[in-house]
Amino acid sequence: xxxxxxxxxxxxxxxxxxxxxxxxxxxxxxxxxxxxxxxxxxxxxxxxxxxxxxxxxxxxxxxxxxxxxxxxxxxxxxxxxxxxxxxxxxxxxxxxxxxxxxxxxxxxxxxxxxxxxxxxxxxxxxxxxxxxxxxxxxxxxxxxxxxxxxxxxxxxxxxxxxxxxxxxxxxxxxxxxxxxxxxxxxxxxxxxxxxxxxxxxxxxxxxxxxxxxxxxxxxxxxxxxxxxxxxxxxxxxxxxxxxxxxxxxxxxxxxxxxxxxxxxxxxxxxxxxxxxxxxxxxxxxxxxxxxxxxxxxxxxxxxxxxxxxxxxxxxxxxxxxxxxxxxxxxxxxxxxxxxxxxxxxxxxxxxxxxxxxxxxxxxxxxxxxxxxxxxxxxx
Amino acid sequence: xxxxxxxxxxxxxxxxxxxxxxxxxxxxxxxxxxxxxxxxxxxxxxxxxxxxxxxxxxxxxxxxxxxxxxxxxxxxxxxxxxxxxxxxxxxxxxxxxxxxxxxxxxxxxxxxxxxxxxxxxxxxxxxxxxxxxxxxxxxxxxxxxxxxxxxxxxxxxxxxxxxxxxxxxxxxxxxxxxxxxxxxxxxxxxxxxxxxxxxxxxxxxxxxxxxxxxxx
Numbered sequence: 047x048x049x050x051x052x053x054x055x056x057x058x059x060x061x062x063x064x065x066x067x068x069x070x071x072x073x074x075x076x077x078x079x080x081x082x083x084x085x086x087x088x089x090x091x092x093x094x095x096x097x098x099x100x101x102x103x104x105x106x107x108x109x110x111x112x113x114x115x116x117x118x119x120x121x122x123x124x125x126x127x128x129x130x131x132x133x134x135x136x137x138x139x140x141x142x143x144x145x146x147x148x149x150x151x152x153x154x155x156x157x158x159x160x161x162x163x164x165x166x167x168x169x170x171x172x173x174x175x176x177x178x179x180x181x182x183x184x185x186x187x188x189x190x191x192x193x194x195x196x197x198x199x200x201x202x203x204x205x206x207x208x209x210x211x212x213x214x215x216x217x218x219x220x221x222x223x224x225x226x227x228x229x230x231x232x233x234x235x236x237x238x239x240x241x242x243x244x245x246x247x248x249x250x251x252x253x254x255x256x257x258x259x260x261x262x263x264x265x266x267x268x269x270x271x272x273x274x275x276x277x278x279x280x281x282x283x284x285x286x287x288x289x290x291x292x293x294x295x296x297x298x299x300x301x302x303x304x305x306x307x308x309x310x311x312x313x314x315x316x317x318x319x320x321x322x323x324x325x326x327x328x329x330x331x332x333x334x335x336x337x338x339x340x341x342x343x344x345x346x347x348x349x350x351x352x353x354x355x356x357x358x359x360x361x362x363x364x365x366x367x368x369x370x371x372x373x374x375x376x377x378x379x380x381x382x383x384x385x386x387x388x389x390x391x392x393x394x395x396x397x398x399x400x401x402x403x404x405x406x407x408x409x410x411x412x413x414x415x416x417x418x419x420x421x422x423x424x425x
Numbered sequence: 426x427x428x429x430x431x432x433x434x435x436x437x438x439x440x441x442x443x444x445x446x447x448x449x450x451x452x453x454x455x456x457x458x459x460x461x462x463x464x465x466x467x468x469x470x471x472x473x474x475x476x477x478x479x480x481x482x483x484x485x486x487x488x489x490x491x492x493x494x495x496x497x498x499x500x501x502x503x504x505x506x507x508x509x510x511x512x513x514x515x516x517x518x519x520x521x522x523x524x525x526x527x528x529x530x531x532x533x534x535x536x537x538x539x540x541x542x543x544x545x546x547x548x549x550x551x552x553x554x555x556x557x558x559x560x561x562x563x564x565x566x567x568x569x570x571x572x573x574x575x576x577x578x579x580x581x582x583x584x585x586x587x588x589x590x591x592x593x594x595x596x597x598x599x600x601x602x603x604x605x606x607x608x609x610x611x612x613x614x615x616x617x618x619x620x621x622x623x624x625x626x627x628x629x630x631x632x633x634x635x636x637x638x639x640x641x
Contacts (some may be wrong), residue, residue: 101538101542122544122545122546123544124544125542125543126544127544130542130543132538132539132542133535134533134535134538134539135539136533136535136536136538136539136540137539138536138539138553138554138558139536139558139634139635139638140557140558140632140634140635141632142633142634149553150543150544153543153544153545153549183634184634185634199543209542
């Protein structure tokens with residue numbers, strides 16, 4: 047056996063009466079990897095996911111989880127051993143964060159002390175301070191924080207498999223990027239088998255160790271993201287992923303090409319969160335966005351640390367510096383280099399002042415590095 | 426004015442005992458109705474086909490004029506406390522049933538999906554998720570019913586079930602405003618205080634995480 051198998055579909059069909067969603071379907075999901083399932087809507091990807099924890103039953107065929115035919119396993123206890131994260135997050139509003147995270151251990155009969163310990167560990171793991179968040183309620187948290195708790199909840203009983211059904215698609219773009227990064231980091235440590243359904247192709251390619259592309263209930267291609275882009279199985283793959291993803295060679299001539307995402311924060315977020323984000327990215331400053339993703343200005347690490355001493359509950363919006371320069375996507379690189387000398391961060395905005403990315407000194411250096419690398423190789 | 430105080434002083438023991446009877450009638454009816462309506466409401470949320478029929482039947486009872494319903498009780502169970510409690514209970518079932526049903530059905534489907542996906546049994550879902558979230562809607566039904574029952578219990582006097590209605594009807598017979606007030610004011614005070622107590626109780630029982638949603 048070259049690769050341990052976490053989930054296996056054997057000749058599975060699913061018939062909803064109105065037609066077959068899956069027909070004689072076979073698939074193996076390797077252990078310890080992030081596997082994303084993508085495909086046009088109605089291709090059966092969510093059905094597939096829900097068959098793994100028996101929220102859906104196959105009409106024919108078998109699903110095996112770690113070698114066991116789950117058709118003969120009690121559905122309730124099976125589900126307690128598999129993590130589950132959904133798009134609508136689904137935190138219970140009447141329970142504290144601690145109670146929410148501890149729910150599966152509680153269902154499995156873990157005692158209070160044990161649950162408490164586990165919650166502490168998990169909150170630390172997802173980067174939220176246990177003392178601060180344990181007793182809070184879901185509505186007091188931002189969408190991104192809520193879904194972090196959703197992920198923590200799925201990890202609570204230490205399952206080896208976690209199912210995620212478009213978990214980040216209801217989040218704002220900035221939290222989404224942040225959570226994607228965190229998920230990748232998390233799994234480098236935890237090595238869970240994560241089956242991740244998404245309709246966001248960027249997301250699928252970014253987080254996956256393996257991408258499974260479905261169409262009309264059949265696997266079109268199952269490979270690593272790099273392979274998928276390098277050797278698309280057929281024309282459908284190219285069409286579905288978008289021909290622009292199979293690039294010739296882009297001349298890196300404008301701000302758009304060297305900007306990065308993730309270095310931004312909502313004006314409603316507490317300044318502590320800004321500090322965490324800065325630390326996580328080892329950055330000096332962040333772009334601040336308003337309710338509709340518009341650029342409000344920037345905050346730097348000095349201002350945050352200063353204010354944090356006085357009032358840790360302050361919102362980022364209260365200390366934002368609005369007199370900052372920003373770039374457009376098509377600002378030429380020469381001008382970008384000129385400007386970055388005097389700024390810690392340069393937000394990049396579109397025509398309607400919405401933030402689309404940021405340029406920092408390190409992103410400029412990285413871009414230069416990439417450029418030189420390419421030159422060496424083409425020389 | 427002296428005449429008022431004299432009457433009041435003389436009637437005081439009677440007012441107290443009639444208030445006691447009144448509270449007893451109302452409380453027993455609301456309790457029985459609660460024990461019928463809440464479990465029935467819970468049951469109906471998982472048997473939706475039956476729900477419509479049953480709620481229609483229960484609503485039909487609500488359309489019978491209250492005086493008539495008390496009258497219908499006489500050939501069936503005679504007069505006295507028992508028929509009064511039956512009639513009051515019949516009126517009390519609908520609002521509580523409806524609120525229980527609506528409250529539980531109003532729980533977001535995503536919470537049910539999350540719960541099921543994490544391995545909750547139906548019973549755990551009900552006790553850990555659906556009931557706590559529906560609680561304030563159910564409590565609103567209880568409050569409505571309590572108020573309605575206390576007012577309605579004044580009519581119980583017509584089938585000799587006692588209560589503050591006795592004083593009011595006597596006052597009407599004697600065309601004595603003071604006596605009518607002696608019956609009417611305690612009814613109003615009961616309604617106001619019970620409503621207030623239940624409101625506080627609901628607030629205390631609402632989990633902190635849901636309090637921000639409470640508009641009452």
